[in-house]
Amino acid sequence: MKRKNAGDCGCDEYRNVSRRNFMRVGGSVAIAAAMPGWLPRVAFADSHASDRDVVVSVFLRGGVDSLTMCVPFNEKQYYKLRPTIAITPPDGKGSDKATALDDDFGFPPAMTPLLDAYGSDDLLVIHACGLENPTRSHFEAMHFMEVGEGNPGALFTGWLGRHLQTTAPTMESGVLRAVGIGYGLQRTLVGGPKTLAVADLADFGLDSDGGSEQERMQALENMYEPYSEPLSTAASNTLETIDLLREISFDQYKPKGGARYPDSAFGYAMKSTAALIKADIGVDAIAIDLDGWDTHEEQGSTDGWMNYLMRDLARTLAAFHADMWASSRSDVAVTCMTEFGRNVFENGSRGTDHGHGSLMLAMGGSVAGGRVLTKWPGLQNGQLYDGQDLKITIDYRDVITEILTKRAGNTAPEKLFPDRGFAPTDYGVIT
Amino acid sequence: MESRIQHGWFGPANPQLQQPRRELIAGAPPRRVILPREVRGDLATIAAAARTAGNGRSAAGARLVSEAEALVVRRATTGPTTADYAHIGSMGADAWLDEQLDFEQLDNAALEDALHAAFPTLSLSAKELFQQYDDNRFIPIYELWAATFYRALYSPRQLFERMATFWSDHFSIDIFGENMELLKPVDDRDVVRSHTLGEFPALLSASAHSPAMLSYLTNDTNEKNHPNENYARELMELHTMGADRGYSEKDVKEVARCLTGWTWNGPYCDATGELGTFQFVEYLHDNRTKRVLGKTIGSGGSVNDGEQVLAILSGRKETADHIATKMLRWLHGYEPSEKLVKSVSKSYRRSDGDIRSMVRTALRAKHLGSATPKLKRPFHLMISALRAIGAEVEDVRQPLNRLAAAGHLPFAWVPPNGYPDTAQWWSSLLLPRWSFGTTIAGGDDVLLDPAADDPNASVGKIVDRLDTLLLNGAMTPATRTELTKFLNKRKNRERVRAAIALAIAAPEFQEY
Secondary structure (H helix, E strand, O other), X not given: OOOOOOOOOOOHHHHOOOHHHHHHHHOOHHHHHOHHHHOOOOOXXXXXXXXXXXXXXXXXXXXXXXXXXXXXXXXXXXXXXXXXXXXXXXXXXXXXXXXXXXXXXXXXXXXXHHHHHHHOOOEEEEEEEEOOOOOXXXXXXXXXXXXXXXXXXXXXXXXXXXXXXXXXXXXXXXXXXXXXXXXXXXXXXXXXXXXXXXXXXXXXXXXXXXXXXXXXXXXXXXXXXXXXXXXXXXXXXXXXXXXXXXXXXXXXXXXXXXXXXXXXXXXXXXXHXXXXXXXXXOOOEEEEEEEOOOOOOOOOOOOOHHHHHHHHXXXXXXXXXXXXXXXXXXXXXXXXXXXXXXXXXXXXXXXXXEOOOEXXXXXXXXXXXOEEEEOOOXXXXXXXXXXXXXXOOEEHHHHHHHHHHHHOOOOOHHXXXXXXXXXXXXXXXXX | OOOOOOOOOOOOOOHHHHOOHHHHHHOOOOOOOOOOHHHHOOHHHHHHHHHXXXXXXXXXXXXXXXXXXXXXXXXXXXXXXXXXXXXXXXXXXXXXXXXXXXXXXXXXXXXXXXXXXXXXXXXXXXXXXXXXXXXXXXXXXXXXXXXXXXXXXXXOOHHHHHHHHHHHHHOOXXXXXXXXXXXXXXXXXXXXXXXXXXXXXXXXXXXXXXXXXXXXXXXXXXXXXXXXXXXXXXXXXXXXXXXXXXXXXXXXXXXXXXOOOEEEOOOOOOOOOOOOXXXXXXXXXXXXXXXXXXXXXXXXXXXXXXXXXXXXXXXXXXXXXHHHHHHHHHHOOOOOOHHHHHHHHHHHHHXXXXXXXXXXXXXXXXXXXXXOOOEOOHHHHHHHHHHHHOOEEOOOXXXXXXXXXXXXXXXXXXXXXXXXXXXXXXXXXXXXXXXXXXXXXXXXXXXXXXOOOOOOOOHHHHHHHXXXXXXXXXXXXXXXXXXXXXXXXXXXXXXXXXXXXHHXXXXXXXXX
């Protein structure tokens, strides 16, 4: 995988045109109104200014059933405890069976769109992985995982927000370092400098009502500039981001590599993310959610709800892979995590209840993929957590720490996950 | 084992909930609600004030009352109207506060009658909601949102409404959780609003017996052989003593044991008793001896174990301190002084948790003098703008869409700790709130008094009027300059409306 050197992105011109600088030079409403024409349109670059990865953190909310998403087909116990919802082993009968990833694990049919990325060694599955805290509460588990603290503590910020706080920006003059796609900022990103929640990247701006947007933006800037914090800085970030995102023609964005993003909220978010990254405006991190994994009833591993969700996930990630790699933009690190896994046994409603160990996915040009990384604890009686769940043998914090320190310029890993006694282990997630 | 609970946001129970929330609201029944003029209270007088405010002035907007009095009104209402200012100006801050605290004397019958007529689910029991709205669960949610919106906007009991918001966050329940569409409206009426300015121990007890809370925090799966600490933990951490305040993990476990068998009669349960009501199930209760916070709860206590726990928790100093701190953050400022916390906590302990006594101490004008500005949350901003300019809302769907886009639909915060009340959280979401003004000043469903956007008024007069109505004459020079510049460039009805929207987006109007 070849990466271009820093400074070779052709975007210097843009870098110097932050809204603030521009306004000080221009200074009048008339010029502000004409601004969009003055700013260079941001092209979707097939290169990147940095040898650092852009971090895309996907949170699969609701608790993914990892034993469906990546099937341990040699475990007799798996088939015994899941008489109706288990995925048929690769050598089994019928069409809805697993496709082997190695000698022990396989993808269910819905995940097979990812076989290309897996076969190119860009996709890593980390199994029996997760948050060590024993909670089975969604919000507690998500809170701990996103804040990066194993137990209730004083931290308010998220691990990705703290990563950004302690890491120099890839682009010094960048006005937007991180985006949380959604109506509120994901806890993971809280605390990050120049970080905003954006529900729709293609539609971030004042109402076009009356056609006076530029005039009103200028007025807002002048009203907020002399005002006290945190409003002054927040307004400046917001206004600069409006200008910035407007310069990216999300609507015109054409994915490369024959990529076809699914027509779903997640597909749309990842497609916008690809456009955002290729615009090279200095965004270092993006957080995205995919909800709905709380499959207590009628799980539908091959024909129902979970099948649908996995297909959405897999097709979207596969499209992102095709799109970015075709543009030589594999300098991304996509991680997928979930707050907990689900019970090893199915329940009475052909679903699964809240469990413990789950899995993570990592995809990127520097990810040592094409394998299932696991210290497999087994599913026999006596091998289970609390007698009912997959054990956690790899802490999600190890995976994140390795990615951020090796590929995102982090030199302060102790700030990421400050729990006393946590010393990160290197599992060779990154090549 | 915690098992069957399926929160709407996480599960496929209702695929509709997978959609962005603003689309969800677009699917709400189109219901234009013309509330009779008398329920709109003093908004008519504001419109009149709008016509005269700023007359004969050009340098600055009129300051209606002293900044000290203005501060009391700003903290005690979801945004003051000019009529509120006039009222406190005529009677003084302490008397005004007493009048708000004595809320039963403030007549809101016309408003409540109109709301109950327009939104029939407000009056129904949980059983009736399950029977009549099982297949139309969005209607009770929508009607609760609408009622909440109109109460904050029109009710003369402004302090009551503001405290109802406080308790809704303190005992937060996500209305998208399983069955919450049908249970939360009952909780809002019978728990939160029944005790908003009552006694904290009674409020706590009502919440602990509320099917919505028992289900939301899964105490309905807390059984003798499978204890579930979820509710017990939040009861101590969020509702009473506060995190890291004098209890141990062991206490949490013991409280959970005391509360085993506290459940409700759900739609598919075999429990006897009315559908959707609290039930204590003896055979699921752990009847052995427990020890909570150093006190022994003897064996065989049955349902009384839980009641004892609630009494113990209500009586703890940590609870008084925790509630006092949180209430001061709500009413006073983000960082209340230790001295003030002590005073309010003392009010709690002297009065056995009388909420009015606490609020009275917190909002006394002499205490408020030290208060620093707070950032309005989106709901507060929206309502305060509507109240200030005297706009009338005939359809809440568009404002609710805006609130959804700003991340602040009422009762839709997923975790149990309630919407944040910090500047840090809300300042990352400025853009959606900048658009509120456009909805308010340019929306089809929001009616402005004709005088408000009269393009024939002079620029100076329009700006003065906004200064008076929105800011009690405290508009910053920067805002004044920008509004003047904007209107001087060109002035028609549309641009006057855009100027109103800009004034609503001004930094000083984001704070209170």
